[in-house]
Amino acid sequence: MTKPRIYTTSFASVYPLYVAKVERKGRVKTEVDEVIRWLTGYSQDEFEAQLENQTDLETFFAKAPRLNPSRALIKGVVCGVRVEDIEEPTMREIRYLDKLIDELAKGKAMEKVLRE
Template identity: 80%
Template structure:
């Protein structure tokens, strides 16, 4: 079975799109970064290095320092698919991030996006 093309796509190519989507709705790059740090455990320096290296999505998530255990609380639909029902782990991580960015763009409070109780 061939890998989905997003796995080999550079995270650095999609990252500006996440920022643009957020900024279009009055949110900030800092909030996008905070979501990425929360989800993956990357620090600012580590994220910058991944962007500089043009790391693909599969490697980006495989090398994530600490995937947040609370990410399993992320529920909902992205691209017509329920994120909690995605069986392929890497695709699920990608869709978790997509869902969080969608929530940011829809104006949801950061506390709720980051699943703080």
């Protein structure tokens, strides 16, 4: 079985899309970075190194220092699929991030986005 194409896409190529999405709604890049660090456990320097290295999405999540245990609280629909129903681990992590970015863009308070 072949991997979904998104797995081999570099995180650096989707990151500007996340930033643009939230900026159109009045949010800022630093909030996107905060959400990504919360989800993955990367420090800002480690995260920026992943961008520089053009790390693919599969590797980005596989090498995440500490996936946040509270990410299991992320519920809802992304691209017509409930994130909590996604069985494949890498795809679920990608959709968790998509959902967090959607919530940020919709104006949710950062405390709610980060499940605090």
